[in-house]
Amino acid sequence: MSRRLPELPSRVAPETYPPAQGRIRFAQVTKRFRDDTRALTEVSLEIDPGEFTFVTGPSGAGKTTLLSLIYGAMVPTSGTVLVNGRNVGALPVRKIPYLRRTIGVVFQDSRLIRRKTALENVAYLPRILGLPTKEQRRLAQDALARVGLAHRMNAFPEQLSGGEQQRVAIARAVVNRPSVLLADEPTGNLDPDLSREIFELFAELNGTGTTVLVATHDHSILKTIGGRILSLKEGRLAGDERRGPEPYASADTGVPK
Amino acid sequence: MNVWQALGYFLREALLSLRRGWKVSLLAVLTIAVSLFVGGLFLLVTHNLQLATARWRSEARIIAYLAAGAQQADIESLSASLMARPEVTGIVRVSPEEARERLREAFPALEDIVEDPGATPLPGSLEVSTVPEADSESLQPLVEALEASSTVDLVDDDRAWLGRLDTAVALARGAGLLLGALLLAAAVFTIYSVIRLSAYLYREEIGVMRLVGATEAMIRGPFYLEGLMQGLLGGATSILALGALWLTSRSVGSGPLSAGSLTGDLVFGHFLPGTVLLLLLVLGALAGLLGASLSLQREMAGRPTDEPA
Numbered sequence: 001m002s003r004r005l006p007e008l009p010s011r012v013a014p015e016t017y018p019p020a021q022g023r024i025r026f027a028q029v030t031k032r033f034r035d036d037t038r039a040l041t042e043v044s045l046e047i048d049p050g051e052f053t054f055v056t057g058p059s060g061a062g063k064t065t066l067l068s069l070i071y072g073a074m075v076p077t078s079g080t081v082l083v084n085g086r087n088v089g090a091l092p093v094r095k096i097p098y099l100r101r102t103i104g105v106v107f108q109d110s111r112l113i114r115r116k117t118a119l120e121n122v123a124y125l126p127r128i129l130g131l132p133t134k135e136q137r138r139l140a141q142d143a144l145a146r147v148g149l150a151h152r153m154n155a156f157p158e159q160l161s162g163g164e165q166q167r168v169a170i171a172r173a174v175v176n177r178p179s180v181l182l183a184d185e186p187t188g189n190l191d192p193d194l195s196r197e198i199f200e201l202f203a204e205l206n207g208t209g210t211t212v213l214v215a216t217h218d219h220s221i222l223k224t225i226g227g228r229i230l231s232l233k234e235g236r237l238a239g240d241e242r243r244g245p246e247p248y249a250s251a252d253t254g255v256p257k
Numbered sequence: 258m259n260v261w262q263a264l265g266y267f268l269r270e271a272l273l274s275l276r277r278g279w280k281v282s283l284l285a286v287l288t289i290a291v292s293l294f295v296g297g298l299f300l301l302v303t304h305n306l307q308l309a310t311a312r313w314r315s316e317a318r319i320i321a322y323l324a325a326g327a328q329q330a331d332i333e334s335l336s337a338s339l340m341a342r343p344e345v346t347g348i349v350r351v352s353p354e355e356a357r358e359r360l361r362e363a364f365p366a367l368e369d370i371v372e373d374p375g376a377t378p379l380p381g382s383l384e385v386s387t388v389p390e391a392d393s394e395s396l397q398p399l400v401e402a403l404e405a406s407s408t409v410d411l412v413d414d415d416r417a418w419l420g421r422l423d424t425a426v427a428l429a430r431g432a433g434l435l436l437g438a439l440l441l442a443a444a445v446f447t448i449y450s451v452i453r454l455s456a457y458l459y460r461e462e463i464g465v466m467r468l469v470g471a472t473e474a475m476i477r478g479p480f481y482l483e484g485l486m487q488g489l490l491g492g493a494t495s496i497l498a499l500g501a502l503w504l505t506s507r508s509v510g511s512g513p514l515s516a517g518s519l520t521g522d523l524v525f526g527h528f529l530p531g532t533v534l535l536l537l538l539v540l541g542a543l544a545g546l547l548g549a550s551l552s553l554q555r556e557m558a559g560r561p562t563d564e565p566a
Contacts, residue, residue, distance in 0.1 A: 100470035
């Protein structure tokens with residue numbers, strides 16, 4: 001836990017939202033696809049800033065849909081999704097990129113840009129924010145160091161192992177110090193040791209106040225890591241419980257839990 | 258990100274893409290260059306032909322060949338009546354002796370025939386100069402008046418064949434522009450394919466860019482700039498090729514297209530004016546932008562979401 005998240009640059013690009021608290025709220029949210037399949041049905045929940053939450057459920061339960069609604073990849077059919085007080089479904093398309101700059105997203109496949117090095121992948125967001133080149137590089141290097149990949153920053157994705165690629169994706173997701181980190185089956189392709197390592201990274205981020213929401217069906221992780229667990233079943237919220245201690249809230253972070 | 262930062266970002270990304278896919282980019286550039294070169298070559302030739310016809314028109318005259326046995330008094334009377342017309346600016350009378358001298362100078366090889374005492378003597382003539390703006394149609398009454406005169410045997414109007422030459426030049430220019438337009442359309446399609454291929458190859462990349470918060474302008478900008486640069490490079494290449502061809506023709510010592518030869522001066526006497534060169538560049542740029550725009554319309558339509566159908 002000695003590694004630290006990169007600090008925000010002194011000059012914050014004007015198009016980013018101001019640092020937000022990371023609160024997520026679903027009010028009676030239903031999502032139906034065009035073929036009339038219901039992915040979510042009247043889901044209501046509230047996630048407090050700094051919470052570490054798992055979303056579990058079998059395949060097709062609606063985990064990915066729930067996450068997609070948060071970062072504006074989908075629009076609810078009915079109900080309201082609020083992220084940091086903003087109604088995501090009502091955001092005009094042109095505003096969605098600005099929302100996404102406040103939310104880090106990690107997928108099962110790392111979704112890195114193949115023709116860019118690890119450093120360039122992580123530096124992409126600072127770059128489009130218009131930060132000075134030195135600042136872009138510093139932020140990206142710090143984020144890569146944070147996930148233990150400073151020595152691999154010039155490697156292209158194909159030169160990295162699956163675990164390393166996923167860590168680069170995490171570095172990219174946190175480089176702008178998002179208020180919310182979403183992870184959709186982030187360890188699905190990784191062995192148990194690497195999975196544990198990835199979750200430790202999430203926990204560290206959570207320890208600095210980032211709201212972390214992880215969709216997983218990996219029950220072994222749930223057994224070893226405490227936190228809030230939201231269970232989805234056939235698109236409905238079937239359970240909401242807390243298991244064990246808050247996973248990585250440690251005294252040295254100063255983040256109230 | 259301000260405008261300059263955005264432009265810098267577009268430029269770096271577009272240059273990276275051009276360098277990464279230099280083979281397909283070269284194909285697009287050359288396709289545009291060939292189209293514009295063909296169109297430009299027609300413009301170059303027709304431009305010179307137009308200059309020549311304009312020069313000839315300024316020197317064009319109506320020649321009235323006098324009837325054998327025409328009386329001096331009749332000729333003077335005819336000259337006076339012609340000079341009274343507003344479209345006539347001058348009359349030069351060419352005697353049969355002067356006509357023979359001119360023929361001898363123009364065609365030295367025919368001297369034997371010219372000097373043959375048994376040959377039919379050349380007729381005398383009146384060379385009637387007219388105002389430069391007059392065309393064949395407006396001079397028709399003058400020609401008819403001359404033809405009606407018993408003093409005149411035959412009337413030859415330079416503008417009649419200049420008019421036919423104008424039509425031929427216009428047809429050649431039209432055909433050249435049509436061919437150039439067809440080739441340019443092919444170039445647009447090539448750029449469309451090249452950029453669409455890029456957009457397709459980097460569809461995942463575009464998805465990632467959207468995911469981390471890139472705006473549509475951030476994503477599209479580099480592709481537009483790439484198309485624009487391909488178009489400008491194509492236009493510049495076509496101009497360089499046209500210039501090289503023109504310079505080569507002017508530097509060749511002899512031959513039908515060499516400087517100083519009749520045909521050489523006729524088709525390659527002058528290079529294209531700056532406005533036409535600019536037009537070639539603009540057409541190249543537009544072709545590049547159009548290709549990029551069409552390809553992105555297909556690859557990036559709709560809301561930036563991953564929503565399943």
